[in-house]
Structure formats: C-alpha cells, structure tokens
Amino acid sequence: MDEFQEILQDFLVESFELIEQLDQDLVELESRPDDLDLLNGIFRVAHTVKGASSFLNFDVLTHLTHHMEDVLNKARHGELRITPDVMDVILESIDLMKTLLGVIRDTSADSGVDVSECVSRLDKVSGGDGEVESPVLDAAPVIEEKEAEEELDFENMDDADIEAEIERLLSQRQDEDKAKREAKIAAGESVPVPPPSPDEEPEEQKAKPAPKAPVAAAPKAAVSQKAEVFDDAKAAAPAKRAPAAVEQTIRVDVKRLDHLMNLIGELVLAKNRLIKINDDVEERYEGEEFLEELNQVVSIVSLVTTDLQIAVMKTRMLPIGKVFNKFPRMIRDLTRELNKKMELEISGEDTELDKSIVEEIGDPLVHIIRNSCDHGIETPAVRLAAGKPETGTIALKAYNEGNAIVIQIDDDGKGLDSDMLKNKSLEKGIITEKEADLMSEKDAFSLIFKPGFSTAAAVTSVSGRGVGMDVVKTNIEKLNGIIDIDSEVGVGTSIKLKIPLTLAIIQALLVGVQEEHYAIPLASVLETVRISRDEIYTVENRSVMRLREDVLSLVHIGDIFEVERILDSSEHAYVVVLGLGASKIGLIVDTLIGQEEIVIKSLGEYLKGIEGIAGATIRGDGGVTLIVDVAALMHMAKGVKASAMIEETSSVTKEKTKASDYTIMIVDDSKTDRTIMRKALEPLGITLIEASDGQEALNTLKQGDHHFDAMLIDIEMPRMDGYSLATEIKKYNKYKKLPLIAVTSRTGKSDRMRGVESGMAEYITKPYSADYLASVVQRNINFKSEF
Amino acid sequence: MSDKLQQVINNQNRQQELGISHTDDVVQLVGFIIGEEEYAVPILSIQEIIKPIEWTRVPQTPGYVLGVFNLRGAVIPLIDLRLKFGLKSKKHNEETRFFVLKQGDDVAGFVIDRLTMALRIKKTDIGPAPDTMAGDESLIEGVGKQADRILTILKVNKLLERDF
Numbered sequence: 017m018d019e020f021q022e023i024l025q026d027f028l029v030e031s032f033e034l035i036e037q038l039d040q041d042l043v044e045l046e047s048r049p050d051d052l053d054l055l056n057g058i059f060r061v062a063h064t065v066k067g068a069s070s071f072l073n074f075d076v077l078t079h080l081t082h083h084m085e086d087v088l089n090k091a092r093h094g095e096l097r098i099t100p101d102v103m104d105v106i107l108e109s110i111d112l113m114k115t116l117l118g119v120i121r122d123t124s125a126d127s128g129v130d131v132s133e134c135v136s137r138l139d140k141v142s143g144g145d146g147e148v149e150s151p152v153l154d155a156a157p158v159i160e161e162k163e164a165e166e167e168l169d170f171e172n173m174d175d176a177d178i179e180a181e182i183e184r185l186l187s188q189r190q191d192e193d194k195a196k197r198e199a200k201i202a203a204g205e206s207v208p209v210p211p212p213s214p215d216e217e218p219e220e221q222k223a224k225p226a227p228k229a230p231v232a233a234a235p236k237a238a239v240s241q242k243a244e245v246f247d248d249a250k251a252a253a254p255a256k257r258a259p260a261a262v263e264q265t266i267r268v269d270v271k272r273l274d275h276l277m278n279l280i281g282e283l284v285l286a287k288n289r290l291i292k293i294n295d296d297v298e299e300r301y302e303g304e305e306f307l308e309e310l311n312q313v314v315s316i317v318s319l320v321t322t323d324l325q326i327a328v329m330k331t332r333m334l335p336i337g338k339v340f341n342k343f344p345r346m347i348r349d350l351t352r353e354l355n356k357k358m359e360l361e362i363s364g365e366d367t368e369l370d371k372s373i374v375e376e377i378g379d380p381l382v383h384i385i386r387n388s389c390d391h392g393i394e395t396p397a398v399r400l401a402a403g404k405p406e407t408g409t410i411a412l413k414a415y416n417e418g419n420a421i422v423i424q425i426d427d428d429g430k431g432l433d434s435d436m437l438k439n440k441s442l443e444k445g446i447i448t449e450k451e452a453d454l455m456s457e458k459d460a461f462s463l464i465f466k467p468g469f470s471t472a473a474a475v476t477s478v479s480g481r482g483v484g485m486d487v488v489k490t491n492i493e494k495l496n497g498i499i500d501i502d503s504e505v506g507v508g509t510s511i512k513l514k515i516p517l518t519l520a521i522i523q524a525l526l527v528g529v530q531e532e533h534y535a536i537p538l539a540s541v542l543e544t545v546r547i548s549r550d551e552i553y554t555v556e557n558r559s560v561m562r563l564r565e566d567v568l569s570l571v572h573i574g575d576i577f578e579v580e581r582i583l584d585s586s587e588h589a590y591v592v593v594l595g596l597g598a599s600k601i602g603l604i605v606d607t608l609i610g611q612e613e614i615v616i617k618s619l620g621e622y623l624k625g626i627e628g629i630a631g632a633t634i635r636g637d638g639g640v641t642l643i644v645d646v647a648a649l650m651h652m653a654k655g656v657k658a659s660a661m662i663e664e665t666s667s668v669t670k671e672k673t674k675a676s677d678y679t680i681m682i683v684d685d686s687k688t689d690r691t692i693m694r695k696a697l698e699p700l701g702i703t704l705i706e707a708s709d710g711q712e713a714l715n716t717l718k719q720g721d722h723h724f725d726a727m728l729i730d731i732e733m734p735r736m737d738g739y740s741l742a743t744e745i746k747k748y749n750k751y752k753k754l755p756l757i758a759v760t761s762r763t764g765k766s767d768r769m770r771g772v773e774s775g776m777a778e779y780i781t782k783p784y785s786a787d788y789l790a791s792v793v794q795r796n797i798n799f800k801s802e803f
Numbered sequence: 804m805s806d807k808l809q810q811v812i813n814n815q816n817r818q819q820e821l822g823i824s825h826t827d828d829v830v831q832l833v834g835f836i837i838g839e840e841e842y843a844v845p846i847l848s849i850q851e852i853i854k855p856i857e858w859t860r861v862p863q864t865p866g867y868v869l870g871v872f873n874l875r876g877a878v879i880p881l882i883d884l885r886l887k888f889g890l891k892s893k894k895h896n897e898e899t900r901f902f903v904l905k906q907g908d909d910v911a912g913f914v915i916d917r918l919t920m921a922l923r924i925k926k927t928d929i930g931p932a933p934d935t936m937a938g939d940e941s942l943i944e945g946v947g948k949q950a951d952r953i954l955t956i957l958k959v960n961k962l963l964e965r966d967f
Binding site: 282285532576577578579617618619620621622623626627628629632634638639640641642719721 | 857858859860861862863864868870871872873876877878879880894908909910911963965
C-alpha cells in the first residue's frame with residue numbers, strides 16, 4: 017500500500033507538472049497548428065498520463081486520456097486540422113483531466129467525475145470531423161479491449177522478442193512518417209488534410225501499444241528517461257523537441273528546506289555577533305599578533321555563512337515561469353470571452369523567486385492581467401479607429417534589479433485617465449474634493465487600488481467589481497513589495513511590481529531615534545536625505561518637505577512609536593523616504609546607523625499584531641531590535657499630527673530647603689580618591705553618591721533616583737573614561753546645565769582642552785586642598801551657606 | 804562499593820515511591836514577592852529564572868509590557884508584574900528576577916521583586932480565591948495556607964494571556 021502511495025505521489029506530481037506545460041503548448045499550437053514539435057510534445061503528455069494512469073488502475077482517467085490521445089495523434093499525423101473548435105474540445109478535456117487529477121489527489125480514486133460527454137466530443141472530433149456521432153462511441157471500448165489483450169501478449173513475450181517487435185514497428189512508422197512528410201511537402205502544405213483513412217486507423221492503434229509497454233511498466237521514468245527508451249525513435253519521431261540536458265534533481269520536502277532556512281537564520285545572527293565581538297577585541301588589543309589570525313577566521317566564517325545563505329536560498333527558488341505559464345491560456349480564454357484580439361508576450365520566465373513568494377504572486381498577476389484585458393485593451397474596431405494594430409499586446413516581463421525582482425505588465429491599451437479616475441473616486445466617495453485637487457498624476461493612478469473602485473461601466477464576469485486590484489495591493493504589500501504605475505492616455509499602461517527576493521532574511525536599514533533603534537526593510541527604502549530643521553514646513557497640521565519636484569509628507573518615527581524625547585535633538589535630521597505599493601512617505605529619524613542583514617523573528621503570541629511592528633531581530637550585541645512594518649506605519653502616519661519638531665522642556669526644579677537636598681556624584685575608580693573627596697565635602701552636609709567608573713555613573717544618572725546638582729569626575733577610569741562620560745551626559749537635554757567638574761592629575765594643556773570640549777565646567781588638578789574643592793563645588797551648585 | 808550503590812538506588816526508589824504517593828495531594832510551587840505580597844506559580848510552568856538583562860521597549864503596548872528580550876535567540880515579551888498589579892514601578896536591584904513562564908507555545912518573562920522559595924503544599928491547604936476575585940477573569944487560582952503565612956497562587960494561563 018505504501019509503495020502504491022509513493023508511486024501515486026510521483027504520478028500526481030509528474031502529471032501536474034506536465035499539464036502546466038501543456039496549457040502553454042496548446043495555446044501556442046493554436047497559432048501554429050502545423051508545428052510538429054509542439055504536437056509531439058502535447059501528444060507525449062497525454063500518452064504519459066494515460067500510460068501511468070492505466071498502470072495505477074484509474075480507469076476513468078485512462079479512458080479520457082486515451083481519447084485525447086486519439087485526437088492528438090491524428091493531428092500529429094496531419095489527419096486532423098487544429099481549428100479553434102477542435103482546440104476548445106481539447107482544452108475542455110484537459111480541464112477535465114486536471115479535475116480528475118485533483119480528485120485523485122484528494123481521494124486516491126478517480127470516480128465521481130463524468131467524462132462521457134467530453135469523450136464523445138473528442139470522438140466526434142477525431143472520428144468523423146464532427147459529423148458522425150454514435151458509432152465511434154461504441155468503437156472506443158472495443159479498441160481498449162484489444163489493446164489490453166495486446167498488452168498482455170507483450171508481457172508474455174520475452175525481452176528479445178519485444179525488442180524486435182519494437183524495432184519493427186518503429187521502422188515501419190518511420191517509413192510512414194517519411195512518406196507522409198514527403199507527400200506533404202510535395203503538395204505544398206496547402207492540400208486539405210485528407211480524412212482519416214479506415215485502413216490507417218487500426219494500424220495506428222496497433223502501433224501505439226508497442227512503445228507504450230515499457231512506459232507503462234516504468235511510469236516514473238517515463239519523462240526523464242524517454243530519450244533512452246526511444247533511442248531509436250528519436251531519429252524517427254520527426255524533429256522531436258530536443259530534450260533539455262537531463263537534469264539531475266531530487267525532490268525534497270519543503271518543511272526540510274524551511275528548517276534549513278531557520279538554522280541558517282540562527283547562523284547569520286551568530287555571524288553578526290562574531291563580527292561585533294571581533295571589532296571590540298580589535299579595539300581593545302590593538303596591535304596584538306593573534307588579532308590577524310582572528311580576523312582571518314572571522315572573515316572566512318562570515319564569507320562562508322553568506323555563501324551558505326545564498327545557496328540555501330537558491331534551493332528554495334523557483335522560476336517565475338511556473339506562474340507565468342498559466343497566463344497564455346487565460347489570455348486565450350479572455351480573447352474569446354471578451355471578443356477582443358490580444359496577444360501575450362512573456363519574457364524573463366527563468367527569473368527565480370523564493371517559493372513562498374511565487375505562491376503569493378499568482379493571484380495579483382491574474383487580477384492585473386484580467387484588468388488589462390478588460391479595461392486596458394480596446395475592442396478591435398476601436399483600436400483600428402485609433403490607428404493601432406487590431407491585436408492588442410500585453411507584455412509580461414520579469415527581471416532582477418538589485419536585491420529585488422521586478423515583474424512588469426505592459427499593455428498598449430487606452431491607458432489611465434487621471435481626471436476620469438479622480439471623478440470616479442469623487443462619485444463613489446472614496447476621496448474628497450480637496451484630496452482630488454492635491455493629487456498628482458501618480459497618486460491618481462494608485463486610486464485603482466482602492467477597494468470599491470472600478471472604472472468599468474458594467475460588471476462583467478471578468479472584472480468590474482472593484483475588488484481585484486485591492487487584492488493586488490494587499491498581497492504585494494504583504495510581500496513588502498512596491499507597485500509603480502505609469503500610463504499615458506491612448507498609449508498604454510505599465511504596472512511594475514518590485515518584490516524582495518526572499519522573506520526570511522532581509523537587508524534592513526537601521527535607524528536611531530533617541531536611544532532606540534529600529535530596522536526598516538531596505539526593500540521599502542527609496543532613499544535617505546539629510547535635512548536641516550528649517551526645511552520642514554507645516555501644511556494643514558502636517559509636516560512636509562520638498563524633495564526635488566515633489567512634496568513629501570513627513571512623520572517623525574518618535575511620534576509613531578511614542579518615543580520619549582530625552583536626548584537633545586540636533587539641528588539636522590535624516591529623512592528616510594519609504595515607498596510601498598504606490599505610496600511614499602518621509603520618516604524623520606535622528607540617526608542612520610547602517611545597513612545590516614537581519615533575520616526576522618516573530619514577537620510571539622503575546623505581542624503579535626502590534627501596529628507598526630512587523631517583528632524583531634537579534635543584533636550582533638545580543639540586543640533585540642524591532643522591525644518596522646512599513647505598510648502599517650504609513651497607515652498610522654495619517655493619524656499623527658505635526659508635533660514632530662516641538663520640543664518640550666519640563667524640568668522640575670525642586671526648592672532646596674536644607675543642605676542634604678543638594679546631591680553630588682563622585683566618579684573615581686580609586687577608593688582612596690573617593691574617600692578624600694568625600695572627606696572634603698562632608699562638612700557641607702550635602703548628599704554624596706559614589707560611582708567607580710563612567711559606565712556606572714551613567715547608569716546611576718539615567719535611573720533617575722537622585723537629582724544631581726553636580727558631578728566630580730576623574731578622567732582616567734576603566735570601562736568609560738571621564739571625557740566619554742561627559743560627552744554622553746551632555747547628549748541629554750535635561751543634563752545640559754548639570755555642572756561637571758573634572759578632578760584629575762592630568763595637567764597638560766591638551767587635557768584641559770579636551771575637558772572643555774567634552775563639556776566639563778571646571779578642571780581641578782590633583783593634589784588639591786579640601787577647601788579649594790569645597791569652594792569650587794559650592795560655586796557650581798549655588799550652595800547657600802546659611803543652612 | 805556495590806553495596807553502597809545498591810543502597811543509593813534503594814533510597815532513590817523509596818523516595819520515588821514516596822513522591823508518587825504524594826503527587827496526588829501535593830503541589831510544588833515556587834514563591835515570589837511582588838510589593839508586599841507573596842505569590843506562587845506551579846514549578847512545572849517555570850521554564851527558567853534569570854537575572855535581569857537588557858530589554859527593548861515595544862511601542863503601542865500598555866505600560867506593564869516593558870518590551871521584549873533575547874533569551875538565547877528567542878524573542879520573549881517582558882511583563883512587569885508590579886505595574887500589572889497596579890503598584891508603582893521600582894528600580895531593578897540585586898534581588899530582581901525575570902521569571903520565564905511557559906505553557907504550550909506561549910512564553911513570557913515576568914519581572915518579580917524577589918524569589919522566596921520552592922515549596923510543597925498539600926492540596927487540602929489550598930483554598931479557593933475569595934469570592935470577590937474568583938471567576939474566569941481572575942488571575943488568582945487559589946490561596947495557599949502555610950504555617951506562618953498565606954500565598955496567592957496565580958493562574959499561569961491567565962498571566963500568559965494577552966489582555967489588551
């Protein structure tokens with residue numbers, strides 16, 4: 017049973033793959049009905065499926081494919097011309113075949129689907145050119161029985177006999193084909209196809225089972241090994257589609273790949289961490305010999321990790337052709353349905369994308385293409401009147417651009433009319449008149465993505481409900497993609513979808529706001545600009561800036577993420593221009609930290625769905641950085657008022673009533689020095705807090721348990737020295753006025769200068785007298801001696 | 804030597820037997836202090852207890868959600884129980900701990916003031932939550948009575964449930 021399941025699985029996977037190819041081939045066939053290459057390819061598919069399904073006892077499927085095979089075989093031998101009507105029947109039978117395969121996949125049996133009608137139509141086509149009806153129906157089962165008998169016979173023969181038989185039949189057919197081809201060429205191709213001669217019919221039927229026997233016995237190998245099995249036939253079958261160099265492939269469960277991807281994610285994090293540690297070590301042990309060795313190892317590890325990541329990503333890549341393949345058929349159907357003439361040009365179908373994205377991209381493309389067909393391309397009469405070729409063209413292109421893939425859908429239809437779009441939206445109440453006035457052409461184009469919007473005068477079965485393009489936008493945004501529309505009235509429309517290559521590990525721009533860091537997916541970052549504060553204007557309670565010709569609305573990341581403003585904001589700010597879907601926004605941040613490869617981790621069940629946050633990542637230093645959800649951020653930005661640049665200074669100064677209300681921090685790494693200072697200041701009665709290095713001092717200060725009036729700082733300390741401490745402290749708004757007093761044995765002029773630069777108010781050199789220290793401190797804290 | 808080993812094994816067996824006979828009516832809890840009160844959670848719901856480490860604030864959350872922290876590669880939410888219970892926040896000190904609780908796939912860290920001890924308590928010594936605080940919405944599972952004190956046993960699933 018298990019073995020059967022296994023074979024069944026292989027059969028299904030193979031069949032679905034074959035059918036995918038089939039759709040495309042058939043549509044092509046319609047335009048080139050004499051292409052033997054194509055016909056042979058299509059025939060082979062039907063044949064392979066038939067062989068395998070009979071082996072697996074799927075009688076209904078066998079029955080159907082058998083009759084398809086009949087029709088195709090006739091076409092292949094030039095006995096039947098592929099007209100659109102014939103093609104309709106063939107396509108219908110292929111749809112039925114898909115349904116059957118679907119049923120088999122779900123239930124492991126092929127019952128419950130009625131194929132008799134389709135079979136009889138197939139017979140009609142193959143049997144009597146559509147005139148004769150009933151007799152063919154009866155003939156079918158008979159032929160099948162005959163076949164079964166013959167198959168049995170073959171099985172009873174020994175190998176040598178079979179070989180001989182195959183040889184004989186093949187050469188026979190070779191001759192036949194040759195003769196026929198010559199006849200055709202002689203007749204100049206235009207001779208009407210002769211009706212099927214009764215003599216030839218059974219001949220064909222007999223000839224077929226022969227090559228089939230080995231196929232049925234090894235259905236799995238059918239496709240890849242066909243070249244071998246039919247080694248002789250290769251020459252015989254006229255211009256058989258050159259088999260692509262046999263690909264060595266192995267099927268792997270997607271779950272395993274996902275797991276592998278997760279592990280690589282962990283490795284990337286560890287790599288980032290290693291690089292960070294390496295930097296730290298480098299700084300601390302500058303000039304040491306082992307550093308070089310460490311450097312080498314770190315760079316090798318990081319190189320290999322990057323390569324490994326790319327390699328694993330590649331295993332998950334699928335050519336986008338998988339998605340594109342279904343469109344020729346769709347266009348064909350739409351052509352007939354809408355009574356328009358359209359052609360689809362596909363290029364770049366080899367471009368590869370992550371599997372998860374390939375799965376998501378199908379639906380949006382269907383909607384866009386249907387939209388182009390229905391709204392874009394005009395009817396032939398209109399086209400001719402406009403001086404365009406009767407047949408409209410839709411071009412579907414895929415190509416790589418940096419770390420993203422671009423899918424471009426161009427049509428040469430009537431184009432989008434921005435005024436018409438605005439009016440329609442006003443009518444439907446999607447936008448207000450004011451908004452309409454402010455809209456640029458591009459903004460107007462993106463109106464087509466609004467839910468409830470439709471330009472079609474009437475709802476057709478194809479489109480016009482105003483849902484499809486909304487789906488496009490949602491799906492593309494889910495993939496962190498960008499939509500760009502270009503259009504010219506009367507000339508055509510071009511829609512570009514820019515989608516990141518993969519989802520699990522992404523490139524991100526790290527930005528800082530106050531003391532917090534956030535990661536923005538680089539795919540959504542269009543550019544970054546440094547601006548000064550006076551370049552920001554306020555229009556109707558919104559911050560905006562001029563970016564070249566455009567007006568860009570701005571929002572401060574701190575307003576969106578409720579960041580407390582504790583650090584002093586400088587004269588300059590950075591604007592990260594974000595683009596998503598068809599909209600743009602400028603995000604004001606304090607600092608740009610850099611670009612880093614990050615692994616997206618979920619925030620877990622408890623914190624999922626936080627607006628504006630897409631997930632988190634772990635940085636090289638082990639800290640967690642949140643990843644910005646650009647789509648949500650754009651949405652949130654609408655509700656944020658322009659408080660962006662308003663600074664608030666709420667310093668609570670308490671009235672000092674007694675000496676112990678004054679608090680001073682003593683920062684020195686030497687216990688003795690701290691004691692000396694303490695002794696000198698204790699007589700004043702003020703509160704003294706000690707810290708043994710800069711880092712500790714900074715932490716104590718930040719905790720805010722005490723309100724310090726001044727700090728005595730030693731310069732030379734481990735972890736963080738006095739200069740760095742002073743610089744750090746002066747970054748904070750509320751400590752701008754906090755007097756910092758350097759107490760040091762460094763007496764050089766340059767030391768003093770550095771002290772001033774880093775914001776020290778006084779500079780006391782050791783040794784000093786207790787009185788001197790006390791008086792300096794008193795002066796700096798406005799100490800009233802009357803206590 | 805082998806005698807000794809045998810003895811140890813025997814001892815262990817005996818203890819296990821004891822343990823089995825006790826599981827029916829004894830619960831093992833870990834007690835901790837928040838503010839003035841002592842609370843407890845079942846020992847098996849605790850994934851680990853760690854000293855405070857750095858965390859990252861997450862916007863758009865209530866005040867008691869301090870943010871997220873990195874626990875060996877996993878991003879875990881951090882909740883301050885003082886704030887959650889309506890107390891004022893307190894600076895973390897030497898005794899502050901992060902309690903990492905786990906139930907099924909739900910994991911979260913909770914800030915507590917200090918640990919007390921692991922304890923076994925008879926089921927018969929656990930009373931229901933006071934009527935005013937009982938019910939599905941309550942965080943309180945029951946009240947455990949010890950010789951010299953009482954402790955509030957918390958519902959782990961409620962603690963791990965998002966309530967905003």
